[in-house]
Amino acid sequence: MKIIQNLVDPSRYSIKCPYAMTPTRVVVHNTANDAPAANEIAYMIRNDNEVSFHYAVDDQEVVQGVPENRNTWNAGDGNGKGNREGIAVEICYSLSGGEKFTKAEQNAAEFIASILKRYGWGMDKVTKHQDYNGKYCPHRTLDLGWDRFLKMVEAHLNGDKPAPSPTPTPAPKPAKTVDVYYRVRTKADGWLPEVKNLEDYAGFTGAVTDVAVRVSAGSVKYRVHIKGGRWLPYVTGCNINDAANGYAGNGLEIDAVEVYYYTPDNIRPYKKAKYRVAPVNGSYYPWQYDNETGNGQDGYAGAFGKPIGKLQIVIE
Ligand SMILES: [Zn+2]
Structure with missing residues (x-):
């Protein structure tokens, strides 16, 4: 699975991710939209709404918009644990559902398992938006069955399949030759x-x-x-x-x-x-x-x- 970055400009941190964060969990969402991940992130990082999330996942790729060490305004719980400690993952194409959503959900399960592995977390760290402010989100994933989705994540967590590579913030380039x-x-x-x-x-x-x-x-x-x-x-x-x-x-x-x-x-x-x-x-x-x-x-x-x-x- 391809993981790409389109990170919010630090000049916009005050709107999108004002606080440093040590993540303790994943918060799962559905976009309630029919746009691909790249568009969801591009729109999120440029608008002036205090709405943000770390990742969007579609049928093709994962796109990151906010570093994992910054908070996002994703869970509607003010300064609660959803907003201040959660790595927010949006699953795309949930509005109309269908094949693209099915694949996006599968990719999200694999990607979330890779996050759990990176942080050494168990399945109890996979939470849903609904847990924080009661909103019916991730709506289509809930319709299809939350336990079903957790099992998909767990299969990747316990499986032998190699996890997709993590997405560190870009490191400075090593010293190079100047001609x-x-x-x-x-x-x-x-x-x-x-x-x-x-x-x-x-x-x-x-x-x-x-x-x-x-x-x-x-x-x-x-x-x-x-x-x-x-x-x-x-x-x-x-x-x-x-x-x-x-x-x-x-x-x-x-x-x-x-x-x-x-x-x-x-x-x-x-x-x-x-x-x-x-x-x-x-x-x-x-x-x-x-x-x-x-x-x-x-x-x-x-x-x-x-x-x-x-x-x-x-x-x-
Ligand atoms: Zn949500």
């Missing part, structure tokens, strides 16, 4: 091909005049120093047709480069730009390390007065 691509222009050769990381160096014959840099994740700012002149403004883009913000340089020989790397929120620990240059016909100066957190060398690569012939950059 840097860069190229230079020289008086003699024009723009040279792009270089990736340390697979090569950028440069060919004679002095470098312009530099363009881009990264696969996060962002960079970089600038160059004109030989016998000044630092040009920082550039953040990478487009050799954009003289304003697509590359650093103005066609004159450069003698120093500075590159900062900005690590995006989904990558930790912080990474930095490590880069070095060699003067024309000379060997490399030491590596420079710069990033936005201020723990780099905050220097530059190059020596004023000596035109740059080669550049290398890596993000690490």
Whole structure:
């Protein structure tokens, strides 16, 4: 069974799920509607009603709208245990019933059994909306027999069938590699091909005049120093047709480069730009390390007065 998430935006928690919750039970509902689970969740998370539930289950899939560690307004019992401790599961297509509802109920039984397994709960943790405020819900499941439904759940709980995978809230992505691509222009050769990381160096014959840099994740700012002149403004883009913000340089020989790397929120620990240059016909100066957190060398690569012939950059 497919389990997907379409979680309510945290900016709407105050309406939909204002309280942190440690769940102690499952609360079963019928939607009294004929919409698929994805629609039930999409509607629930965007409307302004203090009505909410964690999951909707239809004949195809389970869709989650609220994390299990937040409460929902599902059971009509105010701050009672239904609203404040229950994982609310809506079974779809209950209005008209039929084949889709039958399958949705089967999926719900399997899914609820998987919740019980995850929390180490017994069958006594499967409750119905009716238990909390008397409403005749889950109406069609009750019509067909509540004990019948409990037996369906129990069969999955005791059965050998593997449970569907749990639905944790999304974890931050593990640290990943950031690739840097860069190229230079020289008086003699024009723009040279792009270089990736340390697979090569950028440069060919004679002095470098312009530099363009881009990264696969996060962002960079970089600038160059004109030989016998000044630092040009920082550039953040990478487009050799954009003289304003697509590359650093103005066609004159450069003698120093500075590159900062900005690590995006989904990558930790912080990474930095490590880069070095060699003067024309000379060997490399030491590596420079710069990033936005201020723990780099905050220097530059190059020596004023000596035109740059080669550049290398890596993000690490
Ligand atoms: Zn209900």
